Amino acid sequence: MAMTTKATRIVCGFSLLMTAFSSYATTLQSGMYEGLLLAVSPTGNITGYYSESAEDSVKRTCTFFLTGHVSAQQPDKITSWSSSVLPGYIAANSTGVTLTLPDGQNHAGCMSVLMPEIATGLELETTQQTRWQTLMQVSSPRAYLSNTPAAATRRKAWIVKGDVVGVIQKQAGWTKVEFVNGSGKTTPGWVSSNDLQPLTPPAS
Structure with a gap:
């Protein structure tokens, strides 16, 4: 009787685990x-x-x-x-x-x-x-990438108006983003939040 109960628990536990895994696997992910x-x-x-x-x-x-x-x-x-x-x-x-x-x-x-x-x-x-929380679009002619949320760490790299970026986090006027080029290469960096705008559908 005890062995049957233990086996039943194992089967039920495995079924719950598989159900949870199946649910996770079919959830939309960034x-x-x-x-x-x-x-x-x-x-x-x-x-x-x-x-x-x-x-x-x-x-x-x-x-x-x-x-x-x-x-x-x-x-x-x-x-x-x-x-x-x-x-x-x-x-x-x-x-x-x-x-x-x-x-x-x-x-x-x-x-x-x-x-x-x-x-x-x-x-x-x-x-x-990815770890993107949202996508945004560059709204300024150039948005320079920085290594940290500070202008002092600005790199000689930028993204341009119309580019779409994945947003990882925001901090005091800065946004950490990832830009994906046409070949799939990802470039991370911090940009001024003022250089970005949300993706908003036009009035239909």
């Missing part, structure tokens, strides 16, 4: 998912930036932003925008995320670049996990 930069804040706010290019005789680029909030049930509703504002969904899966924008190919430049699966669910694999 990171890079192929062409998508995604940030999920501790309070569940979602911000994202998608960029993809195709080049033959002419280089074509598809870019758009997205925001949303983690809900009790997936997929989570999002708002995406470039030249227009389009609704959609995002959900975690076992290898990354599934991004769904029924009219996603209508985003500026996306018709001939973005896979048609975007309408029913485009699966994007995780390429790197």
